Amino acid sequence: MPAPQRPVRVTMTEGGPFLVEGPVELELPDGRTVRSERPVVALCACRRTKRYPFCDTSHRRKLRPSRDQAADGSDGSGTDRSAD
Numbered sequence: 001m002p003a004p005q006r007p008v009r010v011t012m013t014e015g016g017p018f019l020v021e022g023p024v025e026l027e028l029p030d031g032r033t034v035r036s037e038r039p040v041v042a043l044c045a046c047r048r049t050k051r052y053p054f055c056d057t058s059h060r061r062k063l064r065p066s067r068d069q070a071a072d073g074s075d076g077s078g079t080d081r082s083a084d
Contacts, residue, residue, distance in 0.1 A: 017042035017055035026053055 011019040023037040034053065041054065048058035 012045075016059055017045055019043075028053065 008024075009021045013019065020041045020043055022039055022041040023035065024041050025033060025035045026043075027033050036054070043053050044051075044055045044059075046059045049056045050058065
């Protein structure tokens with residue numbers, strides 16, 4: 001594979017996917033290779049996607065607690081889960 005003319009840009013988003021300037025070819029842990037020709041590819045960082053390694057926005061369906069809520073043990077729902 002020839003060297004890219006400029007570095008590949010990867011953007012890390014807060015609570016979301018990694019955005020990679022495409023096209024990209026990914027080697028998965030099991031040795032399979034997947035390819036995307038899209039100009040920007042969203043790679044899943046939370047493992048909630050049904051299309052791993054590509055993001056399907058499943059991370060939006062479940063809210064993560066804020067850092068303050070995580071520190072005090074609440075889940076942000078208003079319900080005390082410390083007794084669970």
